[in-house]
Amino acid sequence: MLRTFLYLIGSIFVIALMRGVIGIVTKGVAQLFEEEAAADKTASGKQPSKEGFGGELVKCPSCGVFFPPAKARxxxxxxxxxxxxxxxxKAKLAV
Ligand SMILES: [Zn+2]
Structure with missing residues (x-):
């Protein structure tokens, strides 16, 4: 009888522990995905607005992409x- 009781307590404890661990892991993974999603958003934004990019962007007259003037040809x-x-x-734009 005592043994059954101890098993019960033990399994409840183990389940609680595992749920805690799984919770921490899923939270960590979710955070990781969120960070990746945020990084993707910045990387794939081909026509970003001027604010939030820490500087002026110029528009390429040939393909219409915005890029930092430092990279300009x-x-x-x-x-x-x-x-x-x-x-x-630069070569593509016909004059
Ligand atoms: Zn271009």
């Missing part, structure tokens, strides 16, 4: 200096 077109996102775009 410049080319003079009809007296205007245009900034392109890549050498490809």
């Amino acid at each position: 410049q080319r003079s077109v009809q007296g205007q200096t245009l900034s392109f996102c890549s050498e490809d775009c």
Whole structure:
């Protein structure tokens, strides 16, 4: 009788412990996924608004992508200096 009682208490304790561990693990995994989702959002935002990116972004006149001016490839077109996102775009734009 005492043995059955102890088994019962023991299994309840083990189940409680496992549920706690599973809870911590699922929470950790959920957090990990949330972080990944947030990272994906920033990475896949091809047309971000200007605010929140810590600086001005310029629009590529060839493909329309916004990019930081530091990466610009410049080319003079009809007296205007245009900034392109890549050498490809720079070559692609017909004048
Ligand atoms: Zn481009």
